[in-house]
Amino acid sequence: MLLMLLAMVSGPSDSELVRRFKGGDRRAYEEIVRRYQHRVFTMCLRWLRHEAIAEEVAQDVFFALFRSLADFRGESQLSTWIYRVVINHCKNKKMYRFRRSEDRHEPLEGLGRDDEPQRQIASEGPGTDALLHKSEAEVLVQRALERLDEEQRAIIVMRDVEDLSYEEIGEILELPRGTVKSRLHRARAELALILSENLVAQDVF
Amino acid sequence: METPDSNERLSALLDNELSDAERRALEKELESDSALRAEFEALRGAREMVRAHGRSYAPADFVEKVMSKVENEVIPANNSNFWRRPFGVPIEAVAVAAAALMVVFGSLGTGVVLVGGQQAVEAVMDAEAPSEPAPMATSPEERGAEPPELEVLAADPQVQAEKSSNADKKVSFSEPMKDEIASTGSGLAIPAAPANAPGDRLEDETKEVQLLSPATETVKSDPAPPPDTSRAYEERDDVIPEATKPSKTKSPPEPKSAPRASADHTESAPASAGSKNSWPESQWTYRLVTTNAAILGDLNGIAKKSGGVLRDSALNVVQGGSVQAGDTGTYYIEVDAKRLKDLDRSLKAFGATVNTSGSTESGNVLVRISILVILQQK
Structure with a gap:
């Protein structure tokens, strides 16, 4: 009874949706898209830092998912698998844009240390206009995240926003658990530093 | 402390x-x-x-957009039964497994030649094989500029006229090739090709491949060719078919002492008698590629030797280094048509040979190389 109630509240499980999709159920696929759209979009946006491009890539992720879902055998979680697709797409997009000089990077001014190439911002990020509708805290967080490198952003989002375990993150990024742990900490420490700098600069304290 | x-x-x-x-x-x-x-x-x-x-939200119409595009562009056209049929063995899996390597020569104004072949990548690595198909695919623009080129070609009256005369020519991959992949002992099983039932998605895509047979295509069809569905997808100006790794069984891995030899491939390669290709028919074979970086390095070197450039890489094989059995990837080399034979030579030196090819007249051509990792070695 409890399981039935849980199912009614949370909807069908991922594996059930995949099973139904394999049976030709259009609504199952739609439900998967609905269920994962924000997670996929968030990761794309964090990685690519451009809303329109993030949306485009997020859509591509679901098209790719559509084509390969029939192969999904449930040996890993659907969410983990989708994140791997997302990361691959984002990397591809990044490389493509970089090669086409659409994604040039400039070092941040005032950061001091030249040996930190990861502290970069894109010449075309979300931009001030795109952030106007967001709260001050959201803007602070987004700006701070932008100053981390892609992998750091991804790790933080996967852990702190999506609540994935170290093991799941490791599976997605193909990293050992210990590496995830150290990189996550490094990313958090850097983010904490950036946030504190920004908060001080904005006289929030 | x-x-x-x-x-x-x-x-x-x-x-x-x-x-x-x-x-x-x-x-x-x-x-x-x-x-x-x-x-x-x-x-x-x-x-x-x-x-x-830290959470961001997809636009309100995101789901609608995805569903609309899936049903209008991703699902094969004229297949109203798509959602009514169970998804059997994915066609992409058959295509990728049986046809590990495809090379597309797209030359502006001259025609497109779609070449079937096979490539085996033997990976020396320690990582475990992934438990699911390797996520892959990227947008067409990231795969190079071939879609616009192909569109131009499709609009060429001469090409259109020759399409009909080439109606019986299919890009195909031989059964022996497929059997050979299946027998590598890597614990991979090649899914059987789905039945080509009327109204089935497979049939639609096969037709599409036929329509796309280039004017200069001289490849003869095998008796029972698996469809090149990845090609069909490409022509739809959409995402490359998802990595469709053959299902992995728990059978023991192939012993170290039994690597696949390229000679085996050559022996099993079917002869396409009657081909008018300017290049000899043989078979692609890659060996001892250990990491994605190694693949890129190898292909970069090959491209440079023929004066070409590795234009884009879908980097689908694996992010982060390791190549695992079942991973797939797509790479592109742009080269002057006059240097195609040099490229062929370089690929041969690398351990790969061209199965079939077509003539090109001038300009740069884009060579698409699809890779399937079919063997994992410790």
Whole structure:
């Protein structure tokens, strides 16, 4: 009874949706898209830092998912698998844009240390206009995240926003658990530093 | 007392990833070390801010857009039964497994030649094989500029006229090739091709491949060719078919002493008698590619030797280095048509040979190389 109630509240499980999709159920696929759209979009946006491009890539992720879902055998979680697709797409997009000089990077001014190439911002990020509708805290967080490198952003989002375990993150990024742990900490420490700098600069304290 | 990993332990404490003993020890340290405590609070503050404000939301019409595009562009046209049929063995899996390597020569104004072949990548690696198909695929623009070229070609009246005369020509991959992949002992099983039933998606895509047969195509069809569905997808100006790794069984891995030899491939390669290709027919074979970086390095070298350039890489094989059995990837080499034979030579030197090819007249051509990793070696 409890399981039935849980199912009614949370909807069908991922594996059930995949099973139904394999049976030709259009609504199952739609439900998967609905269920994962924000997670996929968030990761794309964090990685690519451009809303329109993030949306485009997020859509591509679901098209790719559509084509390969029939192969999904449930040996890993659907969410983990989708994140791997997302990361691959984002990397591809990044490389493509970089090669086409659409994604040039400039070092941040005032950061001091030249040996930190990861502290970069894109010449075309979300931009001030795109952030106007967001709260001050959201803007602070987004700006701070932008100053981390892609992998750091991804790790933080996967852990702190999506609540994935170290093991799941490791599976997605193909990293050992210990590496995830150290990189996550490094990313958090850097983010904490950036946030504190920004908060001080904005006289929030 | 701070230990070398005490900082990492702070994050682990936040994430409840410490053992009870570790947690108690660290909490004791935090009580007595104000600097450590401040660091911990800063980390916790950062985490809470990200938790509260790190989520972004897809546009309100996102699902509609995806569903609309899936049904209008991704699902094969004229297949109203698509959602009514169970998804059997994915066509992409058959295409990728049986036809590990395809090379497309797209030359502006001259025609497109779609070449079937096979490539075997033997990976020497320690990582375990992935438990699911390797996520892959990227947008067409990232795969190079071939879609516009192909569109131009399709609009060419001469090409259109020759399409009909080539109606019986299919891009195909031989059964022996497929059998050989299946028998590598790598624990991979090649899915059987789905039945080509009327109204089935397979039939639609086969037709599409036929329509796309280039004017200069001289490849003869095998008696029962698996469809080149990845090609069909490409022509739809959409995403390359998802990596469709053959299902992995738990059978023991192939012994180290039994690597696939390229000679085996050549022996099993079917002869396409009557081909009018300017290049000899043989078979693609890649060996001993250990990492994605190695693949890229190899292809870069091959491209340079023929004056070409590795234009784009879908990097689908694996992100981060390791190649695993079942991974797939797509790479592109742009080369002057006059240097195609040099490219062929370079590929042969690398251990790969061209199965079939077509003539090109002038200009640059884009060579698409699809890779399937079919063997994992410890």
